[in-house]
Amino acid sequence: MASEVTTGATLKDVAERAGVHPGTASRALNPVTQGLVSEATVRRVHAAAKALAYRPNSIARGLKTNRTMTVGIVVPDLSNPVFAPMVRGAAEVLTNAGYSSVIADTDNDPAKEAEAFDTLRSRQVDGLLVASARRDDAAVRSLVEGGVPTVLLNRRTDRTALPCVMGDDTSGMEQAVRHLRALGHERIGYLSGPTALSTGLERARAFRQLMLELGGDLDPSLTEECMTYSVEEGTRTGRLLLDRARPTAIIAGNDQIAVGLLGVLEERRLRCPEDVSVVGYNDMPFVDKLSPPLTTVHVPHSAIGAEASRILLRWLQDGVPGSTTISLGVELVVRGSTSPVREQGAGQER
Amino acid sequence: MASEVTTGATLKDVAERAGVHPGTASRALNPVTQGLVSEATVRRVHAAAKALAYRPNSIARGLKTNRTMTVGIVVPDLSNPVFAPMVRGAAEVLTNAGYSSVIADTDNDPAKEAEAFDTLRSRQVDGLLVASARRDDAAVRSLVEGGVPTVLLNRRTDRTALPCVMGDDTSGMEQAVRHLRALGHERIGYLSGPTALSTGLERARAFRQLMLELGGDLDPSLTEECMTYSVEEGTRTGRLLLDRARPTAIIAGNDQIAVGLLGVLEERRLRCPEDVSVVGYNDMPFVDKLSPPLTTVHVPHSAIGAEASRILLRWLQDGVPGSTTISLGVELVVRGSTSPVREQGAGQER
DNA sequence: GTGAAAGCGCTAACAC
């Protein structure tokens, strides 16, 4: 007779082999209920389980207990270097707590996001980690109404009271602006991320606020908004900005935008940092190897994922959402793309 | 009475509302069995389902059908830029086929890998995509014995006959060596990836093979092996190599190693590409922005994930493993880190 | 074309 490799042993098989009832076997195998069973039985059952290479069917358990020990993680684009570490940080904490992570990539598409939520709920995930939220996100709102424990990562929505873990954008922008002001820059350009995302809006607001406080030039012609966080948009808006203004420094809404901007500087024969200082945001891998190495705000993405998971786990355990928004500390990393402002006119026009 | 937001409607509820038996409702809702039900009933059931916002419980379905429509994806390190696109490519194909993806990050730890396989099997995944395999991987072998449909990505094992999708390492290395030879390089160094991984071994073999064929210098002092694919190891082995040899060009086992090497070149005041040409492998994001922009072999990681998923899907459908190993085309991308060899002695000693 | 009933593998309330 062929050995039954594919079909694993069931609890009934284990019970039979140990000469006990399935119910007893279940108790013996579950660490929590194990105390209700005699030590000898526990040993026998465990031996039988081992002999049969018994693997509990968590699907069946989930059906009974109404908990799947699974959480859904929804990201806008896994190949974007800021989200992968977030997922990794989250998955690690989740795994250690016995949870599995189902991943969904929305490709920055609201329709796919809604679909992902649907699928995930169908799969009875116990909770959700969402990094794809737009400020006005109907799908996320319906999640709240559906009562699914959900924690937002990095991006938050405007009108929902969901817990959210993110980097401290105000602090990050403050460090960036102070750094530039300390170097003597007054005309500071700003290439904003999309303000349909909370990160884009909040960094832009913080920038304006800080410039107001520290007395920089708030000429609106010094600001341009990208439609997406991408190198291409950095290129496009960088050109627009430099076509009409002469900032001595530019802050970019994130590192991709900064990279696009660096390209524009090069194509216009403007040197960085001598002619224009540039500050990015996120501290993506390898931006320290660019030329010049990018001065940027380091955001602890992995920690964001980990912390969000802990909040979700607590929610799952207590049944009530815990903390609301928490901002993790960020830190400006000064590298080669920023330097003191040059004397007016000293070579700005090549 | 409080509205029952968290507990979704069940099939029984839908059936009741439509005035039919749950079995009938099930048939009406399932596209395959829908033909067995009168059109009027189908409409009534669908209406009821919609009204109750019915969401089928795929857990319960899985218990009955023995298929969870879930596949596990196991990667060694999600924050490594080569794996994220692979996962993304896989998840997209899988999602379109109605499957969900459970992700597991092994952190390059064999023990964690074994654990991940266990968990995933417990969760009754229909199949597995494994990108973390070592050449000698006991855990993967036991997967085969367990009969779990599994497709390997990028890295393959020595003695298992599992389907595997990867980049064509021989072709990649051939293009790299030919390029360098065409530029006049004869003393070509090689910073190998770990040969415990199939990619490390196969690229190293291909390198030696090609050098033999094209008549380059095969002095063993021109080769050094990294213990991991990392910038640090690139730095370490780069120093070792340059301490004892004077290659005019160096090929790195991957881009991280190349980045480490670039750092060593800088610290030794050797210019790239004037003094030493450098070739990487993988074409990670942003290596085109390094200085100099890295010449490297482009590997279609996202396509590897997608193709592996298709093979797995077919296996799941037909019940038999399809193709075995398939190599996807790779292409050398020539950028600024390689140039013609300089005259002997012309400035090599600063 | 539809209802009835069994059962996937497991857990938990209830006996004894």
Add this chain to the structure above:
DNA sequence: GTGTTAGCGCTTTCAC
């Protein structure tokens, strides 16, 4: 301490 029983939500024979 252990056996019994019911049932999680669904699919799928089998009747009719």
